Amino acid sequence: MRTSTRIASVLTGLSLALGGAALMAPVAHADVRSCINQVERELRGGEAPEAVRAACYVGVAGAQDECVTGLTESGVTNKTAAAACRAAAQ
Template identity: 50%
Template sequence: MRVPARTAGALTGLTLVLGGVAFTAPAAHADIPACTGLVQQAGVEVSDAVGTACTQGVHGDLAGCVSGLTGAGVPGGAANGACRMAANPP
């Protein structure tokens, strides 16, 4: 019975590893540099607050991202575009 238990353990481990890759794959496509680039184009200096807001956009929190960017002085339209770039790069 030890061999099937090892096989089951290996398959469970493989499933967890592959499942983890599937959950992290969307974040790999996110684009913080594009977000911060749009912020710079809007004439606002990239600060820690801007980086934090762009990171929120990467994780799908568009409202939090826009709120953070507007709080850092980014105009509303530019903040919205930057956050969308963070979540869905071109």
């Protein structure tokens, strides 16, 4: 077998193996949109301000306490803030 053919075969096999691993990897469950939707339900149809969106992004990063603090400082009730930040992390 020629060297170029062998290299091409190895690269093809490697690409298929890595592509299959990527397809089989678990889907990320963290969801900013779920967090924002939770807050918007409390706002009864109003659009969440930028501070809420920023707090939800913090929640996705795993900083639950900071997420709750950011949401409550934006006027969201503590109960909704906690639920929204849990939704962001899942």
